[in-house]
Amino acid sequence: MTDVRVPEADPFDAAAQERDGRPPSPAAAAPGGLGLAGWLKWAWRQLTSMRIALVLLFLLAVGSVPGSILPQQGTDAAGVQQYYTSHPGLAPWLNHLGLFNVFAAPWFAAIYLLLFASLVGCVVPRTFRLVGSARSLPPRAPRHLTRLPHSAEYTVALGPQDAVQVAERALASHGFRLRRPADGGGSPDAGEPWVSAEKGYLREVGNLLFHLALLGVLVSVALGGLFGYKADRLLVQGSTFADTASQLDELYPGRLVSDADLGPFTITLNQFEASYIASGPQRGQPSSFDAQISYTARPGGPVGSYRLEVNRPLSVDGAKVYLIGHGYAPVFRVTDARGQVVYNAPTPFISGSSGNFLSEGVVKVPDAQPQQLGFTGIFVPTAVDVGGVLQSAFPAADNPVVSMIAYAGNLGMNSGPSQSVYQLDTAGMRRLTTSPQVLQVGQSLKLPGGQGTLTFTGYVPWVSLTITHDPGQIPALVCGIAALGGLLLSFMVRRRRVFVRARADSGGGSTVRVGGLTRTDASGGFEAEFASLADELRSAQRAAAAGQAAPQPGSEPGTEPDSEPDSGHSQHEGK
Amino acid sequence: MPINLTLGQVSNDFMIAALLIYSLSVLAFAGDFAFGRPRRAQATAVVRQAKDRAAAMATVGSASVSVGSVSVGSASAGGASVGGASVGGTSVGGASRAGGAASGTGAGVPETASGRDSMPALALPPLRAIRQAGRWVQAAMALAAVAVTAHTTAVVTRGFAVHRAPWGNMYEFVTALTCFAAIFFLFVMIRYRAWALGVFVMGAVVLTLGLAETLIYTAAGDLVPALQSYWLDIHVTAMTVATGIFFVSAVLGCVYLAVDRYDRRVAAGKAAPGNGIVRRLPSIEQLDRLTYRTVVFGFPVWTFGVIAGAIWADQAWGRYWGWDPVETWAFITWVLYAAFLHARATAGWRGRRAQYIQLLGFASLMFNILVVQVFIAGLHSYAGVS
Numbered sequence: 001m002t003d004v005r006v007p008e009a010d011p012f013d014a015a016a017q018e019r020d021g022r023p024p025s026p027a028a029a030a031p032g033g034l035g036l037a038g039w040l041k042w043a044w045r046q047l048t049s050m051r052i053a054l055v056l057l058f059l060l061a062v063g064s065v066p067g068s069i070l071p072q073q074g075t076d077a078a079g080v081q082q083y084y085t086s087h088p089g090l091a092p093w094l095n096h097l098g099l100f101n102v103f104a105a106p107w108f109a110a111i112y113l114l115l116f117a118s119l120v121g122c123v124v125p126r127t128f129r130l131v132g133s134a135r136s137l138p139p140r141a142p143r144h145l146t147r148l149p150h151s152a153e154y155t156v157a158l159g160p161q162d163a164v165q166v167a168e169r170a171l172a173s174h175g176f177r178l179r180r181p182a183d184g185g186g187s188p189d190a191g192e193p194w195v196s197a198e199k200g201y202l203r204e205v206g207n208l209l210f211h212l213a214l215l216g217v218l219v220s221v222a223l224g225g226l227f228g229y230k231a232d233r234l235l236v237q238g239s240t241f242a243d244t245a246s247q248l249d250e251l252y253p254g255r256l257v258s259d260a261d262l263g264p265f266t267i268t269l270n271q272f273e274a275s276y277i278a279s280g281p282q283r284g285q286p287s288s289f290d291a292q293i294s295y296t297a298r299p300g301g302p303v304g305s306y307r308l309e310v311n312r313p314l315s316v317d318g319a320k321v322y323l324i325g326h327g328y329a330p331v332f333r334v335t336d337a338r339g340q341v342v343y344n345a346p347t348p349f350i351s352g353s354s355g356n357f358l359s360e361g362v363v364k365v366p367d368a369q370p371q372q373l374g375f376t377g378i379f380v381p382t383a384v385d386v387g388g389v390l391q392s393a394f395p396a397a398d399n400p401v402v403s404m405i406a407y408a409g410n411l412g413m414n415s416g417p418s419q420s421v422y423q424l425d426t427a428g429m430r431r432l433t434t435s436p437q438v439l440q441v442g443q444s445l446k447l448p449g450g451q452g453t454l455t456f457t458g459y460v461p462w463v464s465l466t467i468t469h470d471p472g473q474i475p476a477l478v479c480g481i482a483a484l485g486g487l488l489l490s491f492m493v494r495r496r497r498v499f500v501r502a503r504a505d506s507g508g509g510s511t512v513r514v515g516g517l518t519r520t521d522a523s524g525g526f527e528a529e530f531a532s533l534a535d536e537l538r539s540a541q542r543a544a545a546a547g548q549a550a551p552q553p554g555s556e557p558g559t560e561p562d563s564e565p566d567s568g569h570s571q572h573e574g575k
Numbered sequence: 576m577p578i579n580l581t582l583g584q585v586s587n588d589f590m591i592a593a594l595l596i597y598s599l600s601v602l603a604f605a606g607d608f609a610f611g612r613p614r615r616a617q618a619t620a621v622v623r624q625a626k627d628r629a630a631a632m633a634t635v636g637s638a639s640v641s642v643g644s645v646s647v648g649s650a651s652a653g654g655a656s657v658g659g660a661s662v663g664g665t666s667v668g669g670a671s672r673a674g675g676a677a678s679g680t681g682a683g684v685p686e687t688a689s690g691r692d693s694m695p696a697l698a699l700p701p702l703r704a705i706r707q708a709g710r711w712v713q714a715a716m717a718l719a720a721v722a723v724t725a726h727t728t729a730v731v732t733r734g735f736a737v738h739r740a741p742w743g744n745m746y747e748f749v750t751a752l753t754c755f756a757a758i759f760f761l762f763v764m765i766r767y768r769a770w771a772l773g774v775f776v777m778g779a780v781v782l783t784l785g786l787a788e789t790l791i792y793t794a795a796g797d798l799v800p801a802l803q804s805y806w807l808d809i810h811v812t813a814m815t816v817a818t819g820i821f822f823v824s825a826v827l828g829c830v831y832l833a834v835d836r837y838d839r840r841v842a843a844g845k846a847a848p849g850n851g852i853v854r855r856l857p858s859i860e861q862l863d864r865l866t867y868r869t870v871v872f873g874f875p876v877w878t879f880g881v882i883a884g885a886i887w888a889d890q891a892w893g894r895y896w897g898w899d900p901v902e903t904w905a906f907i908t909w910v911l912y913a914a915f916l917h918a919r920a921t922a923g924w925r926g927r928r929a930q931y932i933q934l935l936g937f938a939s940l941m942f943n944i945l946v947v948q949v950f951i952a953g954l955h956s957y958a959g960v961s
Contacts, residue, residue, distance in 0.1 A: 050921040057914040061907045061939075068903040068947065075897060103898045154692040221896070230893065282796050288803075311804040311891045322893040466893040473895060480882040487875045531695040538694070 047114065048121030056115040063111055067102030070094065074101065116218060123211045130204045137179040138198035141499035145515030148499070150527065152534035157509040158545040160502035164193040166544045167500040167512070167537050171197040174533070176498065194501040206489025213486055216479030224472030229253040229262065231467040236329045236346045237460040240268040242299070243319065243467060263317035263469070267295045270305075272461040274326060276395050284356060284395055291323050291463050308463075318469055325464040327351050328359055330379050330402050336368035336452040343367070348462045349379045350422055356392035357381045362424040363404075364411055368452060372411045374424045375454060377404035377436070390438065402439050402456050406432040406447055494518055496526055498533065512541065582736035583795035589729035590750060594788065596722035597757075597781045603715030604774035608852060611711045701765045712770045719777060723761060726754045726784075736795045740808045742815050743798045748944070749787040753780045755819025759872075763823065767865060771855045776826045783822075806887035813880030814905075818940060820873030821912075824866050825937035828930045831862040835927050863926060867919055870933060874912050881905055900951045904943035911936035 034042070046052055071079025080100050084091040091100075098105030145151055156163055168178055176197035232250040233241055241247045243266070245259040253259075271292040277285045291308040297317045306314045314321040329346035336342050342365050349361030363375040382394035383401040390403055409429030413419060437445045439456040446453050496518035502510045514537060516530040699707075705716050730751050734741035742751040760776045763769065798807075837853050840846035857865065884905070889895040896902060915933040918924035924932075 050917060051923070054914055054917055054921060054924065057910055057917065061910040061914070064903050064907050064910075067898055068900040068951065072898065075899065150695060152694050154694060277797060280796075281794065285797070286799055287797060311806070311887075313890060313893065320893060322891070324893070468893040470894070473889065476895060477882075477886065480885070484875060484878050484882060487878060491871045491875060527695065534694055 044121060047118050049118075050122075053115065053118045053122070056111060056118060059111045060115060063102065063108050066099045067108075070099055070102075072100060072102065074104070112218070116215060119211050119215065123208055126204070127208055130201070130208065134201055138177055138196040138497060140179070140181075141194040141196045141501055142515065143501075145499055145501055145513040148515035148517050150516035150518075150530040152514045152530075152538075153511065154538050155505060155509055155511050156538065156541040156545050157507075158541050158548065159508075160193050160504050160510040162544060162548070163502040163510050163512050163541050164195050164500055166541045167502075167514075168195050170537055170540045171195065171498060171500075175199055192501055192503045194499065197498045197500075198496070199498075200493050200495035202489050203493040203495045204490070206486040206491075206493060209486030210483050210490060211486075213479045213483035217476055217483065220472035220476035220479055222472070223475060224254070224470040226254050226256045228468065228470040228472065229257045230469075231262075232324075232464060233467065234348055234462055234464045235267070235269045236348060236462040237269050237272050238346075240266055242266040243317075248467070263297075263319045264299060265295060265297050265317045265319070266299065267293055267314075267316075267321065267465070269293055269463060272326060272463050274396070274461070278394075286395065289323060289326060291326075295321075308465075319467050320469070322466045322468070323463055324466045327462050327464075328357060328379050328381060328397065328400075328459050329462045330361075330377075330400075330459045331457045332363050332375075333455045333457050334363070334365050334368065334373060334452060336365070336373070337450055338369055340369075342369075342373075342452075344457075346460045346462075349377075357395045358390075358392040361422060363454070364413070364421075364424065366411055366413055368408075371408040371451065372429075373447070373452060374407040374409075374411055374426070374429055375404045376407075376424050377402050379459070383438075397459060400441060400459055403436040404433075404439065404445055404454060404456075405436050406445065406454065408432055408447070408451055494526055494529075496529075498530070500537065509545070512538070578795050578797065579736040579738075580795070582732050586729045586733035586736055586795070589725050589732065590784075590788065593722050593726035593729055594781065594784050596718055596725060597777060597784070600715050600718035600722055601774055601777045601781055603711055603718055604770070604777060607709060607711035607715060607770065608774065608855060611709045704768055705765070708768070708770050712773075715770075715773055716764075719757070719761060719773065723754070723757045726750075726757060730754050733795060737797070739798065739803075740812060742811050743802055743807065744793050744796075745944070745948070746787055746791045746793040748811075748815060749783060749791070751815045752818045752822060753784045753787075755816050756780055756822040757819075759820050759869075760823045763865070763869065769857060769865065771857065772827065772830060772865075775830050776823055779822070779826045804887065804891065806883065806890065810880055810883040810887050813876055813883055817873045817877035817880055818944075820869055820876065821937050821940060824869040824873060825934055827862060827866045827869060828933050828937075830856065831859055831866060831930050832927065832934075834862060835859050835930075859926070863919075863930075866930065866933065867916075870912060870915060874916065877905075877909060877912065881909060900947045901943060904939060904947050908936055908939045908943065911939055 071083055073080055083094075083100075094100060098107060102108055142148065146153055158166070168180070172178055176199045179196040179198075181194065230252045231243070231248040233248050235241060243263045245251055245262060251262075253261075269291060273288075273290045274286060275288050277283055277287050289310050292305065293308050293314070294303050294305045295314065295316055296303050308314055308321065308323045310323055313323075327348060327350060329348040331346045332343060333341060334343035343363065347361055347363050349359035351357045351359040357379075358381075359379045361377060361379065363373075363377070365373040365375075378390070380390055380392045380399075380401050380403070381397040382392055382399050384391055384393045384399075390401070407424065407426055407429035412425045412428050419425060432447050432449075432451065433445070439445055439454075441456060441458055444453050444455040496516060499515045499517075500512065502512045504510050514530075514534045516526065516533075518526040705713055730741050733747065733750075737743070742748045757777070757780050760773075760780075764773055764776075834853055834856055837846060837850060838859060841848045856862075884902070885895040888897065888899075888902070911932060915929055915936060918929040918932050
């Protein structure tokens with residue numbers, strides 16, 4: 001007799017089993033000669049197979065690698081430029097392949113879109129199957145329970161009906177769904193009552209939730225890419241800017257964002273302070289950054305103040321403002337040949353790679369007469385002379401100096417391509433000073449020939465701010481948490497079935513067999529659960545038997561002691 | 576608050592002590608291999624039956640196992656222990672190759688009320704299981720417990736010395752991850768009675784910790800402002816814990832590949848069966864299951880760490896995901912471990928290939944820590960290695 005059978009279409013751990021255990025359909029085996037519909041069907045089956053999903057997962061991992069090794073347009077545009085200069089032959093080819101912008105490249109999108117198509121093709125049918133199995137009852141108890149992976153057999157001094165009833169109650173109290181012979185399929189094995197119990201549907205729910213949430217993350221990212229924006233702005237202490245396209249240094253709008261969508265808030269940097277570790281091996285390492293700002297959510301609105309710090313962004317008008325970097329802006333006053341002050345402003349200098357905020361910058365004085373003036377220079381916060389070379393010993397401004405080179409001539413600002421404010425085009429200019437002139441605060445550089453004076457009057461800090469607006473942020477977070485929840489459910493919950501059969505013994509008691517089934521590799525530990533469950537069933541039945549032997553009023557009324565001894569015996573010839 | 580240098584020194588001393596005691600425990604685990612009382616000798620038939628039964632799971636209907644009710648009893652006890660569970664008082668390490676439970680079954684099976692009863696064995700308490708595993712294992716476990724305590728003390732005092740979670744640079748990260756790996760593995764070893772694996776995992780811990788002490792030791796110090804956030808506690812803790820768990824998975828994966836290779840050589844007639852070391856190790860089925868369970872433990876932690884990192888990145892840098900090199904590699908690691916979980920359920924990819932994927936995942940994790948964070952410029956350049 002081989003009727004010990006797990007029912008067909010067993011939904012245990014549907015993911016893998018059903019995906020690759022699917023019988024080869026004619027379409028899958030021989031796509032030729034089936035026409036377009038056959039081909040499409042074949043392609044869809046291939047795409048939704050676990051094997052292809054695995055390959056796509058690999059491609060996704062491998063495809064990400066160049067994005068971390070080569071400089072990327074989005075995060076390191078300067079690095080891309082540098083790569084072009086150092087590898088002039090290779091770089092254009094890499095660019096053709098989209099390797100400088102991997103995560104926006106069409107081939108990368110193709111990989112993850114195929115992967116998500118595969119995921120949908122797998123998850124949707126499984127959702128329907130889950131709903132179906134939640135509606136239907138657990139399968140009938142197999143006849144030979146001792147052949148199941150987990151089994152127990154024992155005798156109790158209780159009739160089969162009672163024994164199964166006690167087991168039912170115990171199983172139900174553990175949250176199992178039950179099926180009895182009366183629930184369907186008649187009662188072909190009369191005389192051997194049984195109960196089937198199943199538990200752990202949440203496993204599949206969690207699995208589906210995880211995969212659907214991943215889809216949700218993708219949608220959220222797309223939402224941010226379409227409706228969000230990112231902008232950068234360098235702000236000198238004491239100055240103000242508004243979040244409009246013209247006042248931002250850089251603006252990276254989403255595909256469906258227009259300039260009008262930007263928040264009209266304004267921000268003023270009142271004060272910025274950076275402190276550094278002053279001694280020990282970590283000398284020079286920053287210990288805190290602190291920017292005092294005031295802001296208005298809309299022009300003319302109430303003024304709020306905020307302490308902007310790293311890890312402490314400002315939320316205003318649907319956007320967030322982050323403190324990203326900082327530097328020094330030396331203040332210069334320039335008078336021209338006529339003695340008029342033609343320039344008097346803080347000028348942001350950008351710190352280079354030489355460390356300790358040794359910063360470079362330029363001063364352009366287009367209004368100087370008779371000739372335009374220009375200066376290139378460095379700002380050194382804590383100047384030390386190392387073998388005739390000016391270096392910075394500490395990032396804080398303990399001994400600030402500037403070192404300037406002066407030019408006169410045509411700045412070239414009225415013609416040609418737009419210029420960077422951090423670079424001086426010296427093509428139309430004449431150098432006025434042979435060597436760089438070092439100035440301390442308050443000192444002046446007199447230009448030869450009475451062309452004017454440059455005075456280093458002081459310095460103020462500047463900060464660089466990043467402004468972002470991402471409507472996909474909250475949905476992405478919700479989906480991420482849902483994915484994690486689904487993952488935990490699917491890993492921690494175990495789908496398992498327990499069957500109990502009782503057969504009458506000659507002595508008036510019955511032999512009880514308990515069988516258990518699960519996918520052992522799922523999360524493990526069912527052996528222990530089954531062992532304690534079987535133990536509990538036996539104790540409950542023995543307690544009930546003891547109660548029957550010494551009947552108390554009201555306990556277990558109306559139970560028949562022995563029912564049809566051994567009528568099912570012939571069915572068990574395997575024994 | 577200033578760095579507490581005295582506590583930092585205490586931490587260093589405990590770390591060295593832990594390293595020494597770990598080494599002794601590895602010696603004791605090795606001693607169990609060399610001189611330990613063999614924990615086997617029972618019928619291989621029991622294992623055979625158990626394996627048949629396991630195989631019959633998928634096709635219960637067609638299995639033609641026919642056993643009497645008495646022998647079913649012993650098979651169910653044997654099957655349970657081979658399944659890798661904490662029942663029957665048998666050790667996975669010992670039970671595997673030769674099955675049976677010479678040392679444990681007697682104590683593990685509860686007394687039966689009637690001759691016909693055959694109940695699955697209830698779990699044996701851990702301490703009794705250790706006691707039954709022999710003197711070498713007892714010594715090794717005691718040493719390992721002391722070493723883990725010292726290691727934990729070292730990590731915790733370091734945390735108090737610097738007033739923050741003690742995983743802010745590469746050296747601290749490695750000492751903490753090996754600590755989590757050792758704690759997690761002790762738990763795994765006790766839960767699954769996998770004494771035979773101690774020498775490998777604890778050996779790897781000793782090696783890693785020793786390399787960290789000699790190559791990348793960094794004195795207790797402060798962090799840059801970008802790291803001064805409670806998200807350091809959340810994100811980096813999750814990543815450290817997950818790395819510790821994956822560390823254990825990777826060592827188990829290597830043991831799997833070694834046993835698998837030996838088994839295939841035996842099958843091909845290239846090696847003599849009955850290698851003394853391999854015989855004491857769990858079977859490849861058990862190693863496969865054990866690896867899977869550790870990854871199943873680590874994967875949600877890693878996922879949580881990535882999500883927490885995204886939240887922190889949003890707070891600190893203004894975007895939750897920006898394909899920074901370290902983010903990219905965390906993503907690659909996540910994808911590879913996800914591929915492992917799927918591969919284990921895909922025909923043709925189970926077993927060896929799945930293990931290769933898992934090891935590839937760990938390799939990408941190590942690449943991220945050792946190469947990307949140190950040599951590739953990005954926002955995550957906090958390694959503090961010079």
